[in-house]
Amino acid sequence: MHVARDLLGKRLARIKGRMRMLGRIVEVEAYRGIDDPASHAFRGLTIRNQPMFGQPGHAYVYFTYGNHYCLNVTTEQVGIPGAVLIRALEPLEGLNAMRRLRPKVSDLKLTNGPGKLTKAFAIDKSLNEIDMTKQGPLYILESGPESFEIVATQRVGIRDGKDRMWRFYVSGNAYISRP
DNA sequence: TCGAAGATTCTA
């Protein structure tokens, strides 16, 4: 599947006019509720994790380490927390805009991490809770038939919950955050 | 109200 970003480029890194960015989802991680100690929802509902308890198919964007936004897509029915963290994309369209937003970085490193791809796609908390199942500023697209192997590993950057193999990536893809 | 940690990234 793909992530699409449509923006009107109002002096955003000097991008003018209508701009569209597209990336293929090549790495994700799953997060759940009170049964998942690595999840933001582990200790119940808070202001930050509210979207995780909301409608499925919506964006959950959070800010971390004082610098970075991370993009999740919610997965479960209302009242049941769950989300998928988008960890890496393969850039497909709008490469020039991404290069503007992440200067001095090779194309391979444009979107190969959760904080990097939000920077390259100009995603911040203003897009929190947006419906990603419908065309709009940020949405998910079916990518048509593809053939690839999926690798499952431990999730990255967590303390607890390492026993779960809930990180998934496209085998051999060059845009993975780490091998 | 305050202290600590964090689903990270960049630089040395």
Add this chain to the structure above:
DNA sequence: AGAATCTTCGAA
């Protein structure tokens, strides 16, 4: 290997 950087959370 270590700093940067600030929001969110939970305990006091």
